[in-house]
Amino acid sequence: KAATAANTSVTTTQQWQRMDAQHHFHPFSNNADIRAEGSRIIERAEGCHLWDSDGKQYLDAFAGLWCVNLGYGRQELVQAASQQMQQLPYYNLFFKTTTTPVIELAHEIADIAPSHMNQVFFTGSGSEANDTVFRMVRRYWDIQNQPERKIIIGRKNGYHGSTVAGASLGGMPGMHKQGDLPIAGVEHVDQPYWYGEGGDLTPHEFGVRAARSLEEKIKALGSHKVAAFIAEPIQGAGGVIIPPDSYWPEIQRIVKKYGILLVVDEVICGFGRTGEWFGSQYYHLQPDLMPIAKGLSSGYLPIGGVVMADHFAETLAKGGDFNHGYTYSGHPVCAAVALENVRILKRERIVERVKDDIGPKFQQAIATLADHPLVGEVRGVGLLGAIELVKDRTTRLRYPDEGSTGTLCRDMALQDGLVLRATGDTMMMSPPLVINDQHLDELITKTKSALDKTWHRLKGK
Numbered sequence: 001k002a003a004t005a006a007n008t009s010v011t012t013t014q015q016w017q018r019m020d021a022q023h024h025f026h027p028f029s030n031n032a033d034i035r036a037e038g039s040r041i042i043e044r045a046e047g048c049h050l051w052d053s054d055g056k057q058y059l060d061a062f063a064g065l066w067c068v069n070l071g072y073g074r075q076e077l078v079q080a081a082s083q084q085m086q087q088l089p090y091y092n093l094f095f096k097t098t099t100t101p102v103i104e105l106a107h108e109i110a111d112i113a114p115s116h117m118n119q120v121f122f123t124g125s126g127s128e129a130n131d132t133v134f135r136m137v138r139r140y141w142d143i144q145n146q147p148e149r150k151i152i153i154g155r156k157n158g159y160h161g162s163t164v165a166g167a168s169l170g171g172m173p174g175m176h177k178q179g180d181l182p183i184a185g186v187e188h189v190d191q192p193y194w195y196g197e198g199g200d201l202t203p204h205e206f207g208v209r210a211a212r213s214l215e216e217k218i219k220a221l222g223s224h225k226v227a228a229f230i231a232e233p234i235q236g237a238g239g240v241i242i243p244p245d246s247y248w249p250e251i252q253r254i255v256k257k258y259g260i261l262l263v264v265d266e267v268i269c270g271f272g273r274t275g276e277w278f279g280s281q282y283y284h285l286q287p288d289l290m291p292i293a294k295g296l297s298s299g300y301l302p303i304g305g306v307v308m309a310d311h312f313a314e315t316l317a318k319g320g321d322f323n324h325g326y327t328y329s330g331h332p333v334c335a336a337v338a339l340e341n342v343r344i345l346k347r348e349r350i351v352e353r354v355k356d357d358i359g360p361k362f363q364q365a366i367a368t369l370a371d372h373p374l375v376g377e378v379r380g381v382g383l384l385g386a387i388e389l390v391k392d393r394t395t396r397l398r399y400p401d402e403g404s405t406g407t408l409c410r411d412m413a414l415q416d417g418l419v420l421r422a423t424g425d426t427m428m429m430s431p432p433l434v435i436n437d438q439h440l441d442e443l444i445t446k447t448k449s450a451l452d453k454t455w456h457r458l459k460g461k
């Protein structure tokens with residue numbers, strides 16, 4: 001085994017790939033394909049660019065996995081980690097203990113969160129945050145003497161993580177098929193995906209209809225059995241699905257009417273992606289809980305959490321011991337990095353910049369792609385964008401073998417040195433919040449080239 005030792009500068013891409021295929025089983029990947037073709041190896045990054053093991057440069061229009069909001073290579077974050085590693089590399093938050101970076105981080109989050117939310121429970125990831133939501137919500141209703149309120153309603157095509165509770169709350173058929181999910185006590189309602197499912201309805205009409213599917217579900221289940229509704233402000237992994245303006249006000253009315261908790265999953269939208277600190281502020285929502293992760297530390301180290309409304313935290317505190325927590329809840333090094341990350345976002349007014357400057361420029365720039373013969377719709381908010389690839393722009397007809405066109409376009413973009421992501425035949429963008437005008441030009445030129453190449457390839461068939 002030692003004969004193939006890595007970490008020497010002479011290791012070639014092929015050697016890395018062979019070793020990777022032999023010993024590393026990848027998440028969300030076809031591992032048989034990896035064995036046959038090898039995987040892409042990313043070696044370093046700076047700002048908004050990545051370099052692979054052959055030295056090829058890519059513009060990362062996806063900020064890692066929607067998370068590297070400050071871009072790569074911020075020395076302040078490296079120093080925050082290093083300093084905290086030396087001072088206190090680990091301690092836990094169990095049994096009435098805390099650490100100073102965690103205190104300061106919770107304070108900063110309370111400062112930027114909606115004003116009625118002032119307490120944070122820390123986790124190691126977004127999935128752990130949603131597992132925490134699952135347990136907290138049930139505990140809350142137990143303490144309120146309504147233990148029969150157990151059901152949590154999510155949405156079809158929502159994404160809330162990969163753990164058993166996270167994947168159950170999410171509505172991804174491909175995940176549910178593997179391992180008999182969702183678990184009992186989770187139900188799903190319609191998504192507000194007008195382009196894909198709106199038919200002849202106006203966006204406004206469709207938004208109301210999608211929201212009312214929640215009301216119908218609540219009535220069918222019996223409102224006294226429903227604990228909470230969970231949703232992303234804008235569905236990310238599902239395809240950057242921007243709800244029609246009528247959707248969220250109607251949802252807010254329904255959860256209020258039936259006294260159901262509202263959980264707004266801010267794992268992608270949180271920390272500036274929409275041009276507000278949280279998607280909840282963008283849509284004027286009143287969440288009871290907000291799971292967070294990703295942009296909290298710009299992905300430099302793994303950390304997540306659940307931000308709690310005051311009434312919720314007070315109720316939970318009344319219940320005595322909360323028997324839940326992770327060894328790495330609020331890991332001090334991750335917390336120190338997240339703290340510095342939030343301070344930089346504030347100091348450099350990066351969220352304001354997304355709202356007033358680079359966000360609008362990004363939206364204008366991607367809108368120019370809407371005329372392309374392969375493009376059915378371009379949509380976005382802040383620094384989130386989506387491009388729908390279709391065979392027929394008027395009827396919204398897709399190419400056969402749905403998903404293959406998106407994959408082709410993604411591969412064409414990679415050839416040109418651009419990282420985009422595809423969900424089905426929807427291309428998605430979520431660049432670092434520090435993307436500048438020059439990067440934006442590169443992004444549009446390369447996306448256009450990828451669309452052209454995809455189009456020609458499809459016509460040639």
Ligand code: PMP
Nearest residue numbers: 125126127159160161265267268
């Ligand atoms: N919620 C949302 C909205 C997400 O997008 C994700 C990750 N893509 C998660 C939860 C899960 O986060 P993690 O991968 O950190 O567990």
